[in-house]
Amino acid sequence: MARIRVIYENGSPERTIEFDPAAAPFQHDGQPGSVLDVLLGHGIHLEHACGGNCACTTCHVIVKQGINSLSEATEQEEDMLDRAPGLTPTSRLGCQAVIEDADADIVIVVPRYTINQVSESR
Amino acid sequence: MERPAYRARVERILEHSADTRSLFLRTVTGRMPFYSPGMFISVKIPLPEELRIRPYTIATSPEDGEPFELIFNLVPNGRGAAWMFERKVGDLLDFTGPFGAFTLERAPDRETVFIAEGTAVAPIRPMLRRALSQPCSHSVHFIYAAAKPERLLYRAEFESLAVTNSRFRFEPLIVQGKELYESLSDEVARRWVHGDGERRRDFFLCGIGSGVLKLRDLLRGAGYERRAIHYERW
Numbered sequence: 001m002a003r004i005r006v007i008y009e010n011g012s013p014e015r016t017i018e019f020d021p022a023a024a025p026f027q028h029d030g031q032p033g034s035v036l037d038v039l040l041g042h043g044i045h046l047e048h049a050c051g052g053n054c055a056c057t058t059c060h061v062i063v064k065q066g067i068n069s070l071s072e073a074t075e076q077e078e079d080m081l082d083r084a085p086g087l088t089p090t091s092r093l094g095c096q097a098v099i100e101d102a103d104a105d106i107v108i109v110v111p112r113y114t115i116n117q118v119s120e121s122r
Numbered sequence: 123m124e125r126p127a128y129r130a131r132v133e134r135i136l137e138h139s140a141d142t143r144s145l146f147l148r149t150v151t152g153r154m155p156f157y158s159p160g161m162f163i164s165v166k167i168p169l170p171e172e173l174r175i176r177p178y179t180i181a182t183s184p185e186d187g188e189p190f191e192l193i194f195n196l197v198p199n200g201r202g203a204a205w206m207f208e209r210k211v212g213d214l215l216d217f218t219g220p221f222g223a224f225t226l227e228r229a230p231d232r233e234t235v236f237i238a239e240g241t242a243v244a245p246i247r248p249m250l251r252r253a254l255s256q257p258c259s260h261s262v263h264f265i266y267a268a269a270k271p272e273r274l275l276y277r278a279e280f281e282s283l284a285v286t287n288s289r290f291r292f293e294p295l296i297v298q299g300k301e302l303y304e305s306l307s308d309e310v311a312r313r314w315v316h317g318d319g320e321r322r323r324d325f326f327l328c329g330i331g332s333g334v335l336k337l338r339d340l341l342r343g344a345g346y347e348r349r350a351i352h353y354e355r356w
């Protein structure tokens with residue numbers, strides 16, 4: 001079984017779940033077996049304004065542990081991450097980062113600001 | 123921090139064809155925030171077994187205010203699109219946003235090529251208006267591809283824009299008997315890869331599926347700067 005621990009920068013209580021990556025997809029938004037797929041499929045909300053289509057960065061997560069258990073980022077994910085506020089070297093898009101290791105032990109932080117929202121002011 | 127949510131009422135419906143329509147929406151709670159051309163709203167679609175989130179691009183310009191327009195088509199087995207299609211005048215729709223990184227904030231300062239297919243014209247339409255909003259000398263191309271003429275939306279609008287604006291070139295492309303992106307790739311390669319050695323151009327690509335990524339790779343592989351190739355894949 002794989003494990004994922006979710007820490008919220010805004011202080012919400014953290015969550016940990018265990019799951020079998022081979023049982024993916026758990027629902028149908030984002031890449032099957034992605035962090036987004038696993039969390040939504042286990043009743044944990046992660047924002048996904050573009051429906052998990054790599055078009056917004058609202059599913060930005062910072063991987064604190066287990067980055068090598070995740071699929072490599074595609075060029076499309078890298079292009080989109082470039083636009084994410086608070087980007088770090090271990091940032092990933094939850095809808096694109098697929099958990100590939102059956103025994104993965106992953107810790108992610110959901111940043112306070114994931115906005116890729118209104119960029120014009122009144 | 124909870125993201126602000128909005129509710130809008132369907133004010134008008136425009137039927138483009140049997141499987142494509144526009145909803146004109148006016149917010150009834152909150153006020154639609156300002157947005158950049160190309161942005162989408164994130165619509166909450168309450169299906170019986172789940173709350174589905176689907177992005178739909180604002181096809182009108184920020185300058186137009188409300189009602190704002192969403193344009194969409196039915197998708198095989200697509201329950202979100204089917205729900206959108208069932209909306210009637212007076213129905214309410216909840217959304218967050220606008221969001222998005224595929225935007226054009228200001229008129230570009232060099233030659234710019236827009237490429238879209240079918241309803242993926244939605245972000246390009248307000249972008250074109252922004253791109254042509256400043257007087258300057260470089261050209262703005264719009265290659266608009268579809269398998270059938272009736273899938274080219276707002277054709278008269280783009281044609282008349284090309285008449286009134288001499289630096290805008292509207293180029294509809296009907297692709298029959300060949301894969302859409304194969305034709306688009308051939309056209310792009312002929313004109314902007316092999317046609318000259320100039321690499322100071324911006325491209326904005328929007329469409330459905332992996333063909334968009336193939337166009338991206340073609341252009342980046344030909345030496346255009348990574349950041350000059352803007353794209354959104356639906």
Ligand SMILES: Cc1cc2nc3c(=O)[nH]c(=O)nc-3n(C[C@H](O)[C@H](O)[C@H](O)COP(=O)(O)OP(=O)(O)OC[C@H]3O[C@@H](n4cnc5c(N)ncnc54)[C@H](O)[C@@H]3O)c2cc1C
Nearest residue numbers: 053055176177178179193194195197200201202203244356
């Ligand atoms: C940033 C963004 C903006 C978008 N804006 C629009 C918009 O303005 N208008 C619009 O019609 N759609 C738009 N879409 C697509 C839309 O969000 C939904 O994916 C689409 O309506 C299908 O959702 P569904 O739940 O019915 O089907 P799903 O079961 O989720 O089906 C998804 C499949 O449909 C394909 N698909 C997505 N859009 C289309 C389409 N228009 N025609 C044919 N196949 C499609 C996808 O590539 C995918 O294979 C956008 C997508 C993104 C990522």
Ligand code: FES
Nearest residue numbers: 048050056057095
């Ligand atoms: S949900 Fe939009 S990029 Fe992941």
